[in-house]
Amino acid sequence: GQSLEQPSEVTAVEGAIVQINCTYQTSGFYGLSWYQQHDGGAPTFLSYNALDGLEETGRFSSFLSRSDSYGYLLLQELQMKDSASYFCAVRDENYQLIWGAGTKLIIKP
């Protein structure tokens, strides 16, 4: 079967750094994406890794290791507005997005 594992909840302090991990087991792999979803809102795209290594976009970075079937999203200088759910999603052999169950990020002042 296909599965993505990520922590259900992470708590961090405003201004700190937090890492959200994702491990996957899918039939085929074209890339790992990260999406952010605020309560009541729709998922919005954050980043995409097709190759191993680190991709940086402002305060957010995403990392991929295809040999370990593992990736993470790194959020720096946390702000209260970063409180949301974060989903990893893998492009499988059919180029479909397979989604994790999401990580709820709770930020405390």
Place this chain on the structure above:
Amino acid sequence: DTGVSQDPRHKITKRGQNVTFRCDPISEHNRLYWYRQTLGQGPEFLTYFQNEAQLEKSRLLSDRFSAERPKGSFSTLEIQRTEQGDSAMYLCASEMLGGEGGTDTQYFGPGTRLTVL
């Protein structure tokens, strides 16, 4: 605003009624997806279209669900004889397969929240 719109935003219906949702994707996008999402879960794939062709439908999707994308533009998702278990957020997303940038981004609409009483 991602450029993807959905209508209605909220729908309350009684069990056994039929409902229809509409999605208007970003106009140049060739792929359109329907997902269902319940609280605390990731989006669950329902079906997708490449232009007007429906290429895949989830095996978990009952025969009460049907989707169309006439002329490869907007899409509709119909649920017949609704059940309480159909209560969820129904999300539509579009993407341009093979588009520039290689970011493989799906753009989501705001969703339609369905409540079946």
